[in-house]
Amino acid sequence: MSTTTITEVAAIRDTGRFRLLRSRDFPLVPVLIILTIALVAVFADFLAPHNPEVGKLAARFKPPFWMAGGSMTYPLGTDQLGRDMLSRLIFGARVSMVVGFTAVIFAGVVGTTLGIISGYMGGWVDQAIMRLTDAWLALPALTFAIFLAAIVGPSEMNIVIILALVYWTRYARIVRGEVLSLKEREFVRLAVVAGCSKWTIMRKHILPNVMNSAVVLASLMLGVVIVAEASLSFLGVGVPPPKPAWGLMLSDGKQGLMVGYWWLTVMPGLCIMLMVLSANLLGDWLRVKLDPQLRQL
Amino acid sequence: MSNSTLSYASSKAAPRAIRDIRPPLLELRNLSTHYVSQQGTRVVPAVDDVTLSIRPGETLGVVGESGSGKSTLALSILRVLPTAARIVNGQILFEGEDLVTKSDSEMRHVRGKRIAMILQDPMASLNPLFTIGNQVAESMRVHEGTRRRAAWQRAIELLKSVRIPSSETRVTQFPHEMSGGMRQRIVGAIGISCEPRLLIADEPTTSLDLTIQAQYLALLRDIQREHGLALIFITHNLGIVAKMCDQLAVMYAGRLVEYGPVERIFDNPVHPYTKALLNSIPRIDGMRQRLTAIEGQPPDMARLSPGCAFAARCPMAFDRCRVEAPPSVALEENRTARCWLAVPEPPRAAVGVA
Amino acid sequence: MRQFVLKRFCYSLLSLFLLSVTIFFFVRVTGDPATLLTEPGASEADIAAIHQKFGLDRPLVVQYVLFMTSLFRGDLGQSFYYQTPVMDLYWSRLPHSLLLAAVAMAFSLIIGIPSGIIAAVRIGSFWDSVGKVFALLGLSLPSFFIGLLMILLFSVYLGWLPSSGSGTPLHVIMPAFALGWYFAAAHMRLTRSSMLEVLGSEYIKLARLKGLPQRLVIAKHAFKNALIPVLTLAGINLVLMINVAVIVETVFAWPGIGRLLYEGISFRDFPVVQGVVILGGAMIVAVNLLVDIVYAVIDPRIRLGS
Numbered sequence: 001m002s003t004t005t006i007t008e009v010a011a012i013r014d015t016g017r018f019r020l021l022r023s024r025d026f027p028l029v030p031v032l033i034i035l036t037i038a039l040v041a042v043f044a045d046f047l048a049p050h051n052p053e054v055g056k057l058a059a060r061f062k063p064p065f066w067m068a069g070g071s072m073t074y075p076l077g078t079d080q081l082g083r084d085m086l087s088r089l090i091f092g093a094r095v096s097m098v099v100g101f102t103a104v105i106f107a108g109v110v111g112t113t114l115g116i117i118s119g120y121m122g123g124w125v126d127q128a129i130m131r132l133t134d135a136w137l138a139l140p141a142l143t144f145a146i147f148l149a150a151i152v153g154p155s156e157m158n159i160v161i162i163l164a165l166v167y168w169t170r171y172a173r174i175v176r177g178e179v180l181s182l183k184e185r186e187f188v189r190l191a192v193v194a195g196c197s198k199w200t201i202m203r204k205h206i207l208p209n210v211m212n213s214a215v216v217l218a219s220l221m222l223g224v225v226i227v228a229e230a231s232l233s234f235l236g237v238g239v240p241p242p243k244p245a246w247g248l249m250l251s252d253g254k255q256g257l258m259v260g261y262w263w264l265t266v267m268p269g270l271c272i273m274l275m276v277l278s279a280n281l282l283g284d285w286l287r288v289k290l291d292p293q294l295r296q297l
Numbered sequence: 298m299s300n301s302t303l304s305y306a307s308s309k310a311a312p313r314a315i316r317d318i319r320p321p322l323l324e325l326r327n328l329s330t331h332y333v334s335q336q337g338t339r340v341v342p343a344v345d346d347v348t349l350s351i352r353p354g355e356t357l358g359v360v361g362e363s364g365s366g367k368s369t370l371a372l373s374i375l376r377v378l379p380t381a382a383r384i385v386n387g388q389i390l391f392e393g394e395d396l397v398t399k400s401d402s403e404m405r406h407v408r409g410k411r412i413a414m415i416l417q418d419p420m421a422s423l424n425p426l427f428t429i430g431n432q433v434a435e436s437m438r439v440h441e442g443t444r445r446r447a448a449w450q451r452a453i454e455l456l457k458s459v460r461i462p463s464s465e466t467r468v469t470q471f472p473h474e475m476s477g478g479m480r481q482r483i484v485g486a487i488g489i490s491c492e493p494r495l496l497i498a499d500e501p502t503t504s505l506d507l508t509i510q511a512q513y514l515a516l517l518r519d520i521q522r523e524h525g526l527a528l529i530f531i532t533h534n535l536g537i538v539a540k541m542c543d544q545l546a547v548m549y550a551g552r553l554v555e556y557g558p559v560e561r562i563f564d565n566p567v568h569p570y571t572k573a574l575l576n577s578i579p580r581i582d583g584m585r586q587r588l589t590a591i592e593g594q595p596p597d598m599a600r601l602s603p604g605c606a607f608a609a610r611c612p613m614a615f616d617r618c619r620v621e622a623p624p625s626v627a628l629e630e631n632r633t634a635r636c637w638l639a640v641p642e643p644p645r646a647a648v649g650v651a
Numbered sequence: 652m653r654q655f656v657l658k659r660f661c662y663s664l665l666s667l668f669l670l671s672v673t674i675f676f677f678v679r680v681t682g683d684p685a686t687l688l689t690e691p692g693a694s695e696a697d698i699a700a701i702h703q704k705f706g707l708d709r710p711l712v713v714q715y716v717l718f719m720t721s722l723f724r725g726d727l728g729q730s731f732y733y734q735t736p737v738m739d740l741y742w743s744r745l746p747h748s749l750l751l752a753a754v755a756m757a758f759s760l761i762i763g764i765p766s767g768i769i770a771a772v773r774i775g776s777f778w779d780s781v782g783k784v785f786a787l788l789g790l791s792l793p794s795f796f797i798g799l800l801m802i803l804l805f806s807v808y809l810g811w812l813p814s815s816g817s818g819t820p821l822h823v824i825m826p827a828f829a830l831g832w833y834f835a836a837a838h839m840r841l842t843r844s845s846m847l848e849v850l851g852s853e854y855i856k857l858a859r860l861k862g863l864p865q866r867l868v869i870a871k872h873a874f875k876n877a878l879i880p881v882l883t884l885a886g887i888n889l890v891l892m893i894n895v896a897v898i899v900e901t902v903f904a905w906p907g908i909g910r911l912l913y914e915g916i917s918f919r920d921f922p923v924v925q926g927v928v929i930l931g932g933a934m935i936v937a938v939n940l941l942v943d944i945v946y947a948v949i950d951p952r953i954r955l956g957s
Contacts, residue, residue, distance in 0.1 A: 134662070135669035138939070139932045140895045143912070147928040150916055151677055151687065227793045231898055234795050237916055250795060254902070258814060262803055269796035277791045335775075377859045380774075401865075408862030416860070421853035426875050436861045487861065 027285045030278035037275055041094040048087035050074075053242040055083030061256065064263050077263045079249070080256060085263060088244035089271055095245045096275060099159055100226040104218050106164030107225075111171025112214045116202050118172065119179025130176070133169040141166050141224075142231055149237035156239050159232060163225050171217055178210045212290045220283035223276040230272050246272050321350035321390075322527050323374070323412075323495055328387035330366075330373045335381075341598045343369040343382065345551040348625065348633070351544065353494065356521065356528040358538035358559065360574070361548030362595050367531045368417075370548070371497045374529075375412060376404050392494070410440040413488035414497040418504055419481035423472035429456070429483055430468030436490045455486040459516060478509035482516065489520055496521070497529040502537070514541060535574060539563065547571050550596055550606035553625070557632030567634040569611045605637070613638060656944055663940040670932045674925065675718050679711070687921040690731040727929065728922030732914065737926035740911060745893075747817060748907035751900070752892035754823050755831035760885060762835040764878070767842025771850060771877075772869060782839055789836025798829040798902035815904035826903040830896055834888050841884055846877040883942055890938040894931040 040047060059082040063070040070077060076085040118129040136144070148162040182188060183206075191201050230247030232238030239245040241252075246268040253264025330344040344366045351357045359367050372378050374389055376396065389396040396407060408414075416422040423432060433455055434448035443451065449468065456464035459482040472480060481501060488496050498517065502510040514537065521528050530541055538545055538559060545562050547555040547570065555568040566572045593610035602608070608618040617637055626639040678687060685701040702708060704717075721728075727737035770782040805825060806814035813822050849855060850873055858872045897909030904910065908927055915923030 131662075131665055132669055135666045135673065138666055138670055138935045139928065140891055140935070142897065143894055143928055143931055146897065146912065146916065147674070147924060148677060150921065150924045223791060230793055231795065234898065235901060235913060235916060247793075247795075250799065254799065257799060257802055258807060260807060262807075265796075265799045266803070269793075269799065273792055273796060276793070277787070280787065280791050375860055377856065405862045405864060408860055410862055414857075414860045416853055416857055418853050422857045424854040424858070424872050424876065427872075435858075435863065439861070439863055439867070484857070487857070 027278075027281045030281040033274055033278040034282065037093050037271075038097055040090055041097040044090045044094050048084075048090045050084035050087040052083060052087040052091040052244045055079065055081040057082050061261050063261075076267055079264055080252065083244075085267055088249060089246070089267060092244045092246040092249060092268060092271065095156065095239055095243060096226055096229065096272070099156060099163070099229045099239070099245075100222055100275075103160045103163035103167070103225045103229070104221050106160060107167040107221065108171055108214055108218050110164060111168035112175050112207075112210065114168065115172040115175025116179055116206050116210065119176035120183060120198065120202050120206060126176075129172065133172050136166075136169045142228060145228060145232060146235065146237060149232055154232075154237050154240045156243070159229060159238055162232075163228055166228075167221060167225065170221065171214060174213055174217055175210050178213055179206055182206055182209055216283065216287045216290050219279065219286050223279035223283065226272065226276055226279065319352055320393075322353045322355075322392060323529075324350040324388075324390040325370075325374070326388040326390065328370070328373060328389060329385050330369050330378065330382055331385050332379075332381045333383060339599050342551045342601065343598065344373055346625070347387070347546075347548075347553045349544075349546050349553060349556050351495070351527050351529065353527055354521070354525045355544060356530055356542045357544040357546060358542035359529060359531045359546045359548060360533055360535060360538060362533065364595060364598065365548040366551040367548055368499055369551075371414060371499050371529065371531055374497065375408050375414060377408070406440070409436045409493070410491045411493050412495045412497065413491070413493040415481075415484050415488050415499065415501045417500045419477050419484055419501075420504065422484055423480055425472055428469055428471060429475070432472075433468070433483065433487050433490060436487060440491045451490070452486075455490055456483065458489075459483070459486045459520075461486075478505050478513065481505060481513060485513075485517065485520065489524060489526070492524060493526070495527045495529065497531070499531045500533070502532075502534075517541075547574065550598060550601065552606065552635055553633070554607065554636065555634045557628070557634075561629075561632065567628060567639050568607075568636045569613050569638070570607050571634075573612075605635075655947055659940055659943045663936050666936045667933060670936070671719060671722070671929070672715070674929060674932075675715055678925070679714070688728065722929070727926035730915075730920055730923050732918040732920045732923070737922050740923065741908065741926060741930060744906060744908050744911045747905060748893045748896060748900075748909065751823060751826055751830065751896060751905055751907055752889055754827035755834065755892055756885065756889050758827055758831040759835035759838050759888075762831075763838030764842050764881060767839040767881075768846055768869070768874070768877075770839070770843045771846035774847065782843070786836040786839050789832040789839075792832070793898070794829050794833065795898045795902050797832060798825065798899055801825045801829060802902070815902075817905055822903075822905075826896075826899050826905050829902065830892060830899045834892065837888070838881055838885060842877065842881050845880045846873060849873045849877045852876075879946075883946060886942045886945070887935075887938055890934050894935065 055078060059074065059078050060080060062074045062078040062082075064077045064085075065072050065075050067077075074084050074086070076089065078084055079088065114129050118126045139147075145162050145166045148165065149158065152158045152162070188201060188205050191205050196204070229238060229245070230250070233245040233247030234251040236248075236251065238247055241248060249268040250265050250272075253261065253268070256262075256264045325347055328344060328347045329342065332341040332343055333339070347366075347370060349357070359370065361367050369378070369382065372382075373384055374391075374396065376384070376399075378384075384397055387397065391407070391412065396404065399407070423429075430449055430452045433452035434443070434445075437443040437448045437451055438445070452468055453464045456467055461467055461479060461482060467475075472483075475483065481504075485501075488498075501517070502513055505513060517528070518541065520526065528541075530537070532538060542559050545555075545557065545559045546553055547562075547568065549570050555562060555566065555571045562571060563575065566575055596602070596606050596609065602619065604617075604619040604621055605611070605614070605623055608614040611618065615637070623635050623637045623640065625633045625635050627633050628639060685698045685707055688701045689697045704721075707714065725738050727741075729735070730737055730740055733740055766778075766782045766785070770779040773779055801812075802814045802825065805812040812825055813819070814825075816822055855868060855873055858868045863872075893908060895909070896905070896907055897912050899905065900907045900909035901913045908931075911923060912927045914920065915927065
């Protein structure tokens with residue numbers, strides 16, 4: 001059978017390019033929201049009109065200023081201990097941001113490192129790390145976090161460590177997958193031939209190439225971690241009172257709900273919602289923009 | 298098989314002259330199908346101004362590189378196009394009716410019933426979750442209202458007719474239990490199940506190995522003869538064209554660059570692209586020429602130059618080729634080419650410039 | 652097939668082993684587990700008894716063996732607060748969790764699958780956008796916030812639904828919705844993407860080329876194929892729901908396992924916390940194994956090992 005096959009060249013790569021074009025819409029509003037919350041967190045001391053941890057019992061359950069009985073002294077009302085809601089929300093932003101960002105970074109550092117080692121070393125090291133992530137992923141993250149929090153007791157630092165311990169596995173999985181394919185690439189092979197040590201290769205050649213994925217994942221994890229922190233605080237194993245954490249405020253305000261003190265729960269809830277929505281929108285955008293491979297995440 | 302590549306084609310000249318009197322079964326007139334991006338900023342003329350026809354019982358070969366618009370042409374005829382693609386111009390006359398103007402539900406009665414199609418990849422074109430019998434019987438049940446039991450019986454017969462052994466048990470099996478060649482024959486059986494007048498086969502043998510390929514082609518030819526089917530055979534294998542086809546349509550960058558009876562094109566190609574294609578076929582006398590096709594890359598379909606799309610790769614291109622696209626030139630009866638070289642001086646018989 | 656199941660089974664055992672080691676390790680590395688495993692303010696004798704039972708003065712390996720033997724006997728310890736074995740508490744709460752999870756699952760599938768299909772079939776349409784917003788909110792809104800907003804609206808202002816507790820069908824509506832929204836969003840997204848993948852496949856193209864009506868192409872050829880990954884996820888999610896309902900159950904005072912976990916935390920009832928976590932992990936490992944096997948049985952390609 002002697003016949004000819006005309007050279008194969010894919011011609012209409014239509015969809016690929018258009019997808020990138022569509023992702024050009026930069027999520028301006030979400031980014032502005034995150035920046036605003038970050039600034040509020042940084043300048044909390046200047047912005048808050050009252051001490052967030054001390055209240056006047058005489059001024060309990062004051063409604064926001066636009067409702068009957070409200071005043072501009074407490075623009076968003078007061079809680080069950082007469083503490084100013086606005087000030088508490090402002091300082092709550094600090095707790096959310098600090099815990100959220102540090103936990104995401106901690107988890108990212110641990111997960112990325114272990115992911116690189118696992119993927120690059122292969123063999124029993126890989127097996128050990130991957131089986132461990134499997135086992136850890138078997139526990140629902142929140143349950144695991146509750147368990148750890150119940151052991152070590154609540155504090156802001158402990159929460160950060162716990163969340164990092166729970167969430168590093170996500171990074172490890174993704175990063176390992178990337179490393180496996182990077183390992184076969186020319187530049188890594190060249191580095192091996194050139195006599196670079198394993199650690200040098202991992203640090204200088206592999207790490208920079210998995211950073212994109214790690215950053216995308218981090219942005220997606222930010223929302224998850226903030227919800228987790230709020231959930232732990234809500235259950236009373238998170239940031240200990242009287243520190244104002246949004247989750248804790250919600251939980252405290254729960255009792256007031258039935259008698260109509262809605263601002264105690266709705267305000268911190270809205271803050272969490274805004275923050276998480278923005279983080280997710282930004283993460284989604286980054287994912288499409290930076291890393292098409294993570295699209296199905 | 299290899300020895301007959303070219304001689305076979307010329308031996309078929311005689312009967313066609315008689316058929317020529319009959320009206321065509323399918324006629325494409327200036328058909329254009331374009332892909333348009335969501336913003337409408339990029340337009341890819343996947344099929345551009347194609348005019349050709351096929352008579353009952355005839356075989357038309359469509360050749361061209363991947364991306365030259367062969368498959369889009371086929372899908373346009375059945376109007377099963379991706380969402381981004383649109384038929385922007387032209388007519389598709391099938392048994393005298395224009396398929397372009399038909400409603401969706403009217404088209405449904407054409408698909409599978411009057412025109413059937415076989416896809417490239419037999420591994421992917423059967424649904425993994427349904428039995429062979431179910432999928433073969435489906436067309437008959439939908440188009441002819443055949444009862445379940447009768448359709449099942451017909452499915453068994455159809456499998457027999459495409460030479461699938463122990464078809465009674467095969468109908469109850471799932472696609473993954475079959476070999477590639479068997480699956481492609483099953484797809485063939487689905488194609489002919491409602492006795493269509495026209496069968497379009499889109500590179501039906503590319504994923505099969507050579508012996509299976511030969512068997513399958515023989516089967517297709519038998520089926521064609523038995524049912525008086527017209528066949529549009531899309532391929533990039535000119536050897537198959539020589540064996541199977543009466544007419545040949547050569548496509549390049551969405552346009553029909555040369556069209557006419559196979560043996561005449563093989564004997565005397567007009568378009569440089571056709572020439573290059575034919576030159577890359579290994580010769581029968583053993584003096585094999587290099588198998589490399591044509592130098593250069595096919596053009597970016599979204600950024601076609603105003604001139605001839607082949608100009609950049611064409612050894613015979615001159616200034617005019619780069620600035621002005623050649624019209625479709627009628628060479629002799631039922632034969633056209635799209636090349637300035639085919640235009641006699643002074644320009645005389647330009648047709649179908651549309 | 653048998654080999655496949657065996658391999659999966661070994662992986663599951665390994666996961667369970669690592670899980671138990673993790674839990675065992677964390678309890679011991681952070682201090683004297685005896686203080687966790689006895690009531691706050693327990694007597695010297697009580698602490699000594701715990702030391703005795705788990706051999707806390709002996710080498711770690713011996714301790715682990717003792718820990719595991721009591722686990723295998725189904726002994727998860729005694730709840731301080733209820734003064735009953737944790738296992739009994741767990742069994743008494745499980746039905747409530749199952750009920751909540753079942754309703755939430757039904758809700759998430761009834762919303763998620765049709766909307767995912769519509770979004771995929773009419774991609775880029777108004778309904779696709781509505782679905783996207785619904786999914787984004789579901790994945791972003793913490794369940795306690797959804798729950799509290801619902802209480803505010805349906806219990807406080809409208810007075811239609813009871814704000815907490817259990818017992819009547821009305822009680823289950825809000826918790827199921829608060830729990831199910833996230834999963835509805837997840838199911839919707841997966842249905843959409845899986846449907847899109849299937850719709851782009853060659854066999855769908857062939858089904859269209861056969862002249863089948865659009866309805867049949869979607870309902871028969873695309874739907875069944877697209878549903879496989881969704882149902883797999885749903886299977887895993889059902890078990891996940893039982894184990895992540897802690898927030899929702901706390902908000903609505905629903906007497907399930909999540910609420911048990913919450914009580915364990917608030918009463919510093921560590922054996923309860925540890926028991927719920929261990930059983931939850933075991934349940935999830937088991938369901939992952941089950942899903943793998945069921946997958947192999949449903950999908951003929953895996954079944955025949957080709």
